[in-house]
Amino acid sequence: MPLISPARWREVSSRIxxxxxxxxxxxxxxxxxxxxxxxxxxx
Numbered sequence: 071m072p073l074i075s076p077a078r079w080r081e082v083s084s085r086i087x088x089x090x091x092x093x094x095x096x097x098x099x100x101x102x103x104x105x106x107x108x109x110x111x112x113x
Contacts, residue, residue, distance in 0.1 A: 072079040089097070 086094070086097075
């Protein structure tokens with residue numbers, strides 16, 4: 071993604087860095103859950 075749109079990547083990175091620890095953990099856990107659900111559905 072940074073190669074395609076570096077400005078957008080920088081904006082997203084700064085927003086992620088601004089999250090609190092709890093919010094960052096929740097986003098990480100949610101993304102893992104969505105990924106696992108996707109794997110189960112494709113299998």
